[in-house]
Amino acid sequence: MKLFPIRGGIHPEYRKEQASEKAIVVMPMPAALYIPLQQHIGAPAEVLVAEGDLVKKGQMVARNQGAVSASQHAPTSGRIKTVTDVTAPHPSGLPQTTIILEPDGRDEWGELPEPIPDPFTADAHTINDRVAQSGIVGMGGAAFPSAIKLNLGEQKKLDILLLNGAECEPYLTCDDRVMREYADEIIDGARIMAHALGTPRVVIGIEQNKPQAIATMTKAVSAFSNVEVIAVPVQYPMGSERHLVQAITGRETPALKLAADLGVVVHNVATARAVHHAVRFGRPLVARVVTVSGGAIREPNNVLTPIGARVADLVEFCGGFSARPESVVNGGPMMGQPLASLEAPVVKGTSGILALTVEEINDRPANACIRCGSCVTVCPCGLSPVDMAAFIRKDNLDVAAKLGVMDCFSCGSCSYVCPSHIPLVHYFNYAKGVLRELENDRRKSERIKTLAEVRTIRIEKAAEAKRAALAARKPAADAAPSGNVPSGNTGEIKAATEEKVNA
């Protein structure tokens, strides 16, 4: 099949061999699990348990609330120790509400929802409800609640379900291993998702540096005429949703739109496998495969980790540190987040835990920019990092915004190639944060302004009504009723008010 070129990109040192040949191993249950209420994009889940409750594996311990949210389930059987604030797996290291579960060692499944007997005849709602009920979120790292993405079929006409198996981040091999070891489960899950979405085609995109995964998956899809595996070039950031869609379909997602607006929905391969478990067995998402790697890890591995296991326990399971890590990263080295503490738990979006040495990170003090233009050449978004950074340095964020800093998704290609080691992504993240805050402030003040105007109109209207009533009484006294004009005015004001409120 003909592929389409994507702009820019880099070829970093992949270092996937550290873990790629390690078959998935199961991590023994740690002494305690820390299940944050928010492991996803959207609103945190609502706690359903209290201190001392006994829970079974798979039992819902927190329910999704609001339009965008995901439920949490007990990853094993045990007792709820407490619900308290624990360090979040976030660079800020700030605490968030977390359920602490003490496993009882029996790992007993609770009562699970019935498997959906024949998902391909079930309607989309049944499948989406099951996915929502099972707490499944995007497992590629973004952790967006999957059920919402599966509902897109109702609003838009879709033609392709694109399964993302690119895994373009260096070091990470969890998707590679899952594809090699559980190809049939992924494809079953993908076909169920395609059925729910109403997409006739399923395409699985895998980077060419995973030949075994490509071979296994190609063999596994041979039975299904509407499912195909496509090997995509090794070019970071191929795994970015918009870029993978462009490489495979040639469709360029417009800014501020979704790939779904072009008829393509993208899900990660591990998410498809979670859907398979939820639909075929009623099992919620309670564990995931995490790549533990990096030069400072004694025994790099791909570990099936219960959600909520502390990073410290996971590292311990992989032999601990062999050297002092300069940074411990949650995710891949390019787009992952630094961990502020090893006490933070593994969550549904944790694809990797990397303990990286100084040599691996190879960061150096920044020099002057020599305008070599490498950043412009490699930017997959077609931006000019050199110019944006110059304006951000001078705190001229409006110009940076005009140059498209909000379109940057922090893939890190520019920072990677910069010969002067200028922390470009750091500048852009700063600018994005400030600009977002300014935008929020602007919206807030606009809302306040609207409300104030509406209030003024309301008061005027009341005064007008009062005057009208007074005027009506006077002519009544003069025995000549003529109250039409004021009431007409009131109607106009009412329309204006409604307009304001609706705006």
Next chain:
Amino acid sequence: MSIAIVKKSGPFAHGYSSVQKTMFLVLLALTPATVSNLYLFGWPAILLFTVTVGACVAVEAACLALAGKPVVATLADCSAILTGWLLAMSLPPWAPWWIGVLAAIFAIALAKHAFGGLGQNVFNPAMVGRTVMLISFPVAMTVWVAPHPLFSAGAPGLADAIAITFGGHMPDAMSAASALGYVKTELSRGIPVTQSMGQVPDLMDMTLGFRAGSMGETSLLLILAGGLFLMAKRIISWHIPVSMMGSLFLIAALFHAIDPARFTSGTFHLMSGATFLGAFFIATDYVTSPVSKPGQLIFGIGVGLLTWSIRNFAGYPEGMAFAVLLMNSLTPIIDQYTRPRAFGRTRKGEPLPLKEKL
């Protein structure tokens, strides 16, 4: 187990390029041509080269110290050495020492540090140095000599060289004209190009460097080899050299076809003057050329066309340095108008329209 709090965003992986490495590779690429030319022009050239590079480093150190910047650490980026090196290659090889020193002061102090140091300058420092010298001291800057290879008969020894470079004793009999200068002078005397071309060195001598000219103007093959090496190492891309030499060749060939008595051929323009050095090493200077590939093409074409125009219609026989400086001044505006199209947006920055699905 505690870990350090990270205060910086990702990525947590970086490539291995650095400013120092980039500069070093450019110096390495220049080395064969430089060694060959130092050999061809002998001791005076070696002395001038040493003085010019040394002066650039000294001026850079002084400017850094004045600005309160780290001196040793910044000198280690090799940018001053590169400027001095290119500057020396653009001077007449037997020019007196003070030409090199004055040029160094203008290049480093005025063109570079007055603008804020590395990366901030608008104009190519080496070309500023050369051009200021050419305008201020046109005689000293246009005394060319034919090559006198080291240790050959008639070549100055070290003692003679010291007299030439530091004593100002230029042996009269030795001066010669550069090919471009000769053709221009002859033309002004009413002798057509077709006739004067018989007197300039043949193609082979020009390619190997056996001709009068500044150090970097000769030895085309070695300059070309250095340029290709930089391309292979991905320090420079093909855009500026190809567009510059291509446009220069095409316009020269076109006018040569129209009026061969007035205009020299495209090949002559490519082979003479600083075309090769300029295309691979001067115009490709990162700081003063556009950052995007389309911008670099425009820049290269501009340098090519301006070089040809200046060589033919202006007072100077050689126009490379002027052309580069003129295009340098246009770099910011070229950059502004050749920014790439952002993903998912039109050239104007509006989101792409949603196409109707098939």
